[in-house]
Amino acid sequence: MRINPAELALDGDGTPFSPVYGDVYHSAESGPGQAQQVFVQGNDLPRRWAHARVFTILETGFGLGLNFLATWRQWRADPARCERLHFVSIEKHPFDRAALATLHRRYGEFAPLARQLQDAWPPLVAGMHRLHFEDERLTLTLAFADVAELAPRLRLRADAIYLDGFAPRLNQEMWSPQLLQRLARLARPGTTVATYSSAALVRRGLEAAGFAVEKCPGFGHKREMLRGSYAPRRPQAEADEPGDRHAIVIGAGIAGAAISERLARRGWSIDLIDSRAMPATHAPAGYAGVFHPHVSPDDCMLSRAARNGFLYAVRRWLALEQSGLAPAWARCGVLQLCGDSERERRMLAALAALGFPAEFVRYLERGEAETHAGCALGSGGWWFSGAGWMRPLSLIDAQLAAAGAALSAHFGTRVETISRRGERWQALTAEGKLIAAAPVLVLANSNDTTRLSPVAQPLQQIRGQISYLPAGELSAPRIVLTGSGYVLPAADGVVVTGSTYDRGNDDPEPQMQGHEDNLRRLAQLLPHARVAVDPAKLDGAVGFRCAAPDHLPLVGAMPDVDAARLRGNALSGARLTDLPRRIGLYCASGYASRGLVWAALAGELLASMIEGEPLPIEGDLADALDPGRFVLKQARRGTL
Ligand SMILES: Cc1cc2nc3c(=O)[nH]c(=O)nc-3n(C[C@H](O)[C@H](O)[C@H](O)COP(=O)(O)OP(=O)(O)OC[C@H]3O[C@@H](n4cnc5c(N)ncnc54)[C@H](O)[C@@H]3O)c2cc1C
Ligand SMILES: C[S@@+](CC[C@H](N)C(=O)[O-])C[C@H]1O[C@@H](n2cnc3c(N)ncnc32)[C@H](O)[C@@H]1O
Known part of the structure; x- marks a missing residue:
């Protein structure tokens, strides 16, 4: 799914407003006030999460994240808070980081938490983004997706549900009876639900889905709101918690x-x-691998999974670094070379169709690519600026x-x-x-x-061999280049290049043939480089991939x-x-x-x-x- 970001706009009262839906993001009286009364208190929090090991909140419509920030603030202040809080929120039109930061300035009470949220804010690409806060005791899983498409594909049990679409008459898909039924399937007996809306359609939809619903005083000028709890007619089986961890x-x-x-x-x-x-100690110290997302014109399963995997991995590794356990890696950027004009056309068309933001991937013409690489190249290609290499x-x-x-x-x-x-x-x-x-x-x-x-x-077991070139033997790129193989920037006096893809070969030692193949690949990646090394004298490493x-x-x-x-x-x-x-x-x-x-x-x-x-x-x-x-x-x- 292509993400169309939200537009930053304010209505006549100065309240954040969506020109697409024609509605405000929160009550004109106070966004934080509404979040606290309608969603936190409406779900009987913090009482319901007291002393729980894990408590899960599901929200429709992340918007500015005020409900999330109010919940976070409440959780932080609560000495009886659950050990771990999961907050899962679905948003079809996320703000970009800059717009979010601009909007958050209006809510000074959330400032330190809002800054952490902005810092962790993912690029606007479809899929689920898991962000950890508070030493991982608070986890926000942001789903950039349409709620109707995503709700049937969520795997979770919610303890509390925040329904926060725009007004039901302007944003019907966020309140449809089908959606409410879907959300009920993610509930357990006693799961609470709350919303600022008191529309009859919402009340009826919730009741039909199995919630016992009541009206209660609304926030600000709104007379009433709804809250309820899930009371299924048939008891449900609950999965056992692990006993001995x-x-x-x-x-x-x-x-x-x-x-x-x-x-x-x-x-x-x-x-x-x-x-x-x-x-x-099982591989030479010089061994390094490349990490970058996978892009395909149809955004296939592999691309979707690799996108999530790439973004999550980078967040985890940054967290390791922040905790003082720094792995040896570099986010120097990875350029996936197109090679020829037909592939260039296809790569450009794919990016135009997918609409990814430039911070995730963009196309670099050859000249710009050469500036990044610091050396002459045969073509441009897809540029993953946040990707790089890692010593596993x-x-x-x-x-x-x-x-x-x-x-x-x-x-x-x-x-x-x-x-x-x-x-x-x-x-x-x-x-x-x-x-x-x-x-x-x-x-x-x-x-x-x-x-x-x-x-x-x-x-399948697939042998792979990489070659280590002495850094003095070639002017290596400053970025990782990939194509039919890959070459890394020089690090610790070595340029890693590879790799072979050998089926039916189980020799654990580097072979001369493998080095020759790697040098051929290198010549395609760097057609102007003069690499005069004797493959017989090269060092390298062998590993075995395991592939489905x-x-x-x-x-x-x-x-x-x-x-x-x-x-x-x-x-x-x-x-x-x-x-x-x-x-x-x-x-x-x-x-x-x-x-x-x-x-x-x-x-x-x-x-x-x-x-x-x-x-x-x-x-x-x-x-x-x-x-x-x-x-x-x-x-x-x-x-x-
Ligand atoms: C040449 C080459 C280049 C590569 N380049 C990249 C790259 O650039 N980027 C990238 O992302 N990936 C790359 N890969 C792939 C990457 O190396 C693998 O995907 C990754 O190593 C898999 O990790 P693993 O932990 O599953 O397996 P392994 O690293 O193989 O670890 C499995 C472990 O299980 C142990 N083990 C197995 N059986 C037993 C048993 N019965 N009892 C006890 N222990 C056991 C083994 O000793 C081993 O330590 C490359 C692979 C090769 C071969
Ligand atoms: C009232 S705002 C949410 C405010 C938010 N909960 C907060 O605390 O700031 C409604 C949100 O629902 C989102 N939305 C509207 N239709 C959607 C859909 N079909 N799927 C997912 N999100 C949708 C809007 O983009 C908007 O951000």
């Missing part, structure tokens, strides 16, 4: 390190197992340090088998020795994942393939929720060539799933990453 994570690569850090943040203890003696080993180090005492490391220990005994998973060595036992086990062991638990689809046929990672609860096969035809019309699963077993694997883009978001997604918190991405995206997707596909085709 203890997990085994197999694999201490970027997948396992990220999930360990995310779970540790939520108070879990982790047994992290890796067959390598020290994960942080430094990231792993930083995440393990962040997990701190929550982590028990078992390095130099290979898991041969896993088994479920009673309520716990066990990880065992080849000699049958118990390494660790816990109610939850996460497989983050890349190409070895499906040996321990199948997903009805072999994953659809190039998407596998993140989520593991399917029980044997149980699914036993059900046979009964699953032919099944959905993912119908699949039998292996209780407490999850995976974060299949990151293929984009581990840096997937790892942080996948860690947050998995931790949210395990904890029963709102998911950071839309349900259809979560389904696209579900490790059960291959079982489902085969069950539908009758080939399981």
Whole structure:
């Protein structure tokens, strides 16, 4: 979806106003006052969140974020506040950061919080943006989307709902009976709802959706408002909260390190197992990878997921940096070269159709691209100014340090088998020795994942080799260049370039052929550079990617393939929720060539799933990453 930002305008009273909808953003009397009385008190907050572990608020219409800021302020001031507050809000026409900052100046009472919100404000691109505040005790998940399209795809249980569209007669889709029914599906018995509106249509819609509704005095000049609570006729099953917050994570690569850090943040203890003696020493210090979003003309699943992954990863890494655990990385910008005029035409057309803001991606003509790169190039291309390179080993180090005492490391220990005994998973060595036992086990062991638990689809192991050029041998670009391969700026005396994509080759050592291939790729990226190095003398590194046929990672609860096969035809019309699963077993694997883009978001997604918190991405995206997707596909085709 292309985002059309909101326009900054004021009405005759000086109240923020939408020329598109013809309505004001809040009561002329006071925005903060309305937020406090109608939405915070209307939902019986702070009483309802007192002493809860997690409390979730869902809002329709983020607007200026005044309801969010009022809720945040209330939560901060409350000694009995819930441990963690999730605020999920849907906004079709977000303000850009500058407009938001201008508008926020009107509400001095929120100044310090508003500044934090502005600093964290994401680029205006469609999708869900998870932002953490207050040392992650407050999480805002902003969904830039149309409410009617998004509501069926939200995965969360709300404890309180703020209905804050423009006036129902001017903004009907924010109040339709269908939408209210959808929101009710996200409620649990006792979930409260509040809105400034007292329109009969809204009251009837809420009642039809299962809410018991009452009118009460409105804010300012409004006589009445509505508030209610969800009272479904049929009792609903509630998911169990995890009891013992203890997990085994197999694999201490970027997948396992990220999930360990995310779970540790939520108070879990982790047994992290890796067959390598020290994960942080298994690759040369010079090794660095590239991170950048994926753009496609049809904004396919891969592009949507990679966009969320990229933006979330950068936020996480900045947070690590702020906490003093700085990974070695640079946001020097990445230029995806177009190469020729036909591809240039397609790249330009895609950006025109997608309407992304320049801070996310824009097209650079060759001349401007050369200025950024500091060297001659063969073409222009897509410019991702916030992207760059990262040393994965430094990231792993930083995440393990962040997990701190929550982590028990078992390095130099290979898991041969896993088994479920009673309520716990066990990880065992080849000699049958118990390494660790816990109610939850996460497989983050890349190409070895499906040996321990199948997903009805072999994953491909693809060898990759990168080459290290001595920095003196070429005038390297100041930015990352990608195309058929990639080249990084010089760092620590080395220019990293790569990489090969070798199927059916399992040689763990660099090969001369690989260096030659990499030098050929480099010549395409930098056609004017004279690189006179002898491939036989080059240093490099080899790794093995793990890829699913659809190039998407596998993140989520593991399917029980044997149980699914036993059900046979009964699953032919099944959905993912119908699949039998292996209780407490999850995976974060299949990151293929984009581990840096997937790892942080996948860690947050998995931790949210395990904890029963709102998911950071839309349900259809979560389904696209579900490790059960291959079982489902085969069950539908009758080939399981
Ligand atoms: C040459 C090359 C270049 C690349 N360039 C980039 C790039 O520029 N940008 C990017 O984002 N991605 C890049 N990638 C991809 C990226 O490296 C991967 O996506 C990423 O490393 C996957 O991380 P992981 O944690 O899933 O797997 P791994 O890093 O492979 O970690 C898995 C860990 O599990 C452990 N393990 C496995 N089985 C067991 C077991 N039975 N018991 C105990 N431990 C076990 C292993 O020892 C290993 O440490 C590149 C890959 C290659 C090969
Ligand atoms: C009254 S304002 C919200 C004020 C906001 N809650 C605050 O605290 O500042 C209504 C908001 O709903 C948004 N909106 C309108 N139609 C929408 C739709 N179909 N989907 C999502 N958001 C929509 C508008 O862009 C606007 O920001």
